[in-house]
Amino acid sequence: MLFCYLCEVLNDKLKLMKLALIQMDIAWGSPKANQAHAEQLILSTPGADVYVLPEMFSTGFCTVPETYAEQLEDSSSLRWMKTTAHQMDAAIAGSLLVTDGEHYYNRFYFVFPDGQYKYYDKRHLFTFGGEHLTFTAGTRKVIVDFRGVRILLQVCYDLRFPIFSRNTPDNPYDLALYVASWPTPRITAWEALTVARALENQCYVGAVNRIGTDPSIGYQGGTFLIDAYGRRVGEVATDTEGVLVETLALEKLARFRKKFPVLNDRD
Numbered sequence: 425m426l427f428c429y430l431c432e433v434l435n436d437k438l439k440l441m442k443l444a445l446i447q448m449d450i451a452w453g454s455p456k457a458n459q460a461h462a463e464q465l466i467l468s469t470p471g472a473d474v475y476v477l478p479e480m481f482s483t484g485f486c487t488v489p490e491t492y493a494e495q496l497e498d499s500s501s502l503r504w505m506k507t508t509a510h511q512m513d514a515a516i517a518g519s520l521l522v523t524d525g526e527h528y529y530n531r532f533y534f535v536f537p538d539g540q541y542k543y544y545d546k547r548h549l550f551t552f553g554g555e556h557l558t559f560t561a562g563t564r565k566v567i568v569d570f571r572g573v574r575i576l577l578q579v580c581y582d583l584r585f586p587i588f589s590r591n592t593p594d595n596p597y598d599l600a601l602y603v604a605s606w607p608t609p610r611i612t613a614w615e616a617l618t619v620a621r622a623l624e625n626q627c628y629v630g631a632v633n634r635i636g637t638d639p640s641i642g643y644q645g646g647t648f649l650i651d652a653y654g655r656r657v658g659e660v661a662t663d664t665e666g667v668l669v670e671t672l673a674l675e676k677l678a679r680f681r682k683k684f685p686v687l688n689d690r691d
Contacts, residue, residue: 439572439573439673439674439675440671440672440673440674441473441474441571441572441573441599441671441672441674442471442472442473442474442669442670442671442672443472443473443474443476443599443630443649443669443670443671443672444466444469444472444474444475444476444667444668444669445476445630445631445632445647445648445649445660445667445668445669445670446462446465446466446475446476446477446478446632446647446667447478447632447633447634447635447645447647447660447664447665447666447667447668448461448462448465448477448478448481448634448635448665449461449634449635449636449665450478450480450481450482450483450484450605450634450636450638451484452483452484452638452639453483453484453486453491453492454482454483455482455483455494455500455501456500458481458482458483458501459482459500459501459504462477462481462518463504463508465665465667466508466512466516466667468667469667469669470512471669472512472514472669473514473515473570473571474514474515474516474517474570474575475508475512475514475515475516475517476517476518476601476603476630476632477516477517477518477603477632478518478519478603478604478605478632478633478634479518479519479530479579479580479603479604479605479634480519480520480521480530480605481501481518481519481520481603481634482494482501482520482521483520483521484605484634484638485553485580485605485638486521486638487550487553487554487555487557487558487559488558489521489523489528489558489559490558492521493521493522493523493528494520494521494522494523495522495523495524495525496522496523496524497524499520499522501520502520502522502533502535502541505518505533505535505541506535506539506541509535509536509537509539510537510538510539512537513537514537515534515535515536515537515570516533516535517532517533517534517535517577517601517603518532518533518603518632519531519532519533519546519579519603520533527559527560528558528559528560529545529546529559529560529562530545530546530549530555530559530579531543531544531545531546532544532545532546532566532577532578532579532603534568534570534575534577536570542566542568542577543566543577544562544564544565544566544577544578544579545560545561545562545563545564546559546561546562546579546580546581546582547561547562547563547565547582547585547588548561548581548582548584548585548588549561549581550580550581555581565588565589565595567595567596567597572674573598573599573672573674574596574597574598574599575597575598575599575600575601576589576591576597576599576600576601576627577601578600578601578602578603579602579603579604580602580603580604580605580606582602583602583604583614583617583618583621584613584617586620586621586624589621589625590624590625590690591624591625591626591627591687591690592690597625597627598627598628598672598674598677599627599628599629599630599672600621600622600625600627600628600629600630601629601630601632602618602621602629602630602631602632603632604631604632604633604634604646605633605634605638605643606633606643606646607641607642607643608641608642608643608644609641611644611646614631614633614646615646618631618648618650619650619654619656622650622651622652622653622654623652623653623654624686625687626652626677626680626681626684626686626687627652627677628649628650628651628652628672628677629649629650630649631646631647631648631649631650632647633645633646633647635663635664635665644662644663645660645661645662645663645664646662647659647660647666647668648660648668649668649670651677652677652680652681653680657670658670
């Protein structure tokens with residue numbers, strides 16, 4: 425008990441956060457199966473502060489949402505996120521395909537341990553895949569403050585638009601989370617742009633991508649944590665399910681920003 429207490433005090437003093445990034449296969453259009461599978465992966469890795477799941481983790485990436493969208497007022501996946509967050513005493517994050525009965529959203533939920541949540545609706549819809557034809561785009565940038573860490577929520581195609589994710593004095597953040605269904609043929613862009621976002625914003629980037637296939641294309645993963653130096657701190661192996669657990673050192677990040685104040689010279 426004393427050891428655990430001292431660890432908690434030390435973590436608070438050093439502003440550490442344990443982040444769990446989940447690379448998983450997704451059963452097409454099967455929320456219950458995907459909830460159960462995600463839960464298995466989460467329970468296998470206790471002790472993290474935040475668990476992050478891929479884009480549309482309950483259904484797979486779908487641009488014809490009428491069949492698979494969950495109702496905003498009765499989303500079993502959101503209920504599962506709340507229950508699991510409480511059980512793990514941690515935040516659960518990931519995007520869902522949801523509808524209010526009139527509009528469809530690719531909505532990135534960040535669920536707190538007490539069941540409260542914040543959400544971000546994907547701003548940049550993937551026109552190449554027809555996402556813009558059926559989904560409503562978000563309009564606001566969302567930064568969540570959790571256990572002393574400021575976290576930017578982003579979804580997949582947002583990665584290609586650096587102005588929207590700019591780390592600014594009015595909306596500063598320490599960690600950018602990109603949840604994705606980024607296909608294998610374009611994986612080089614995913615790997616390059618996640619590093620760019622970390623470097624230009626002097627932040628950690630948690631990149632979470634799925635594996636497996638859907639009716640249209642295949643995914644090889646590409647789940648990793650990048651630090652503010654652009655270095656890959658840890659990663660999940662290609663084409664393999666797994667959970668990457670890494671600790672964010674916020675004091676170290678603050679020292680780097682102070683020593684090399686690139687953000688002070690931003691446009």
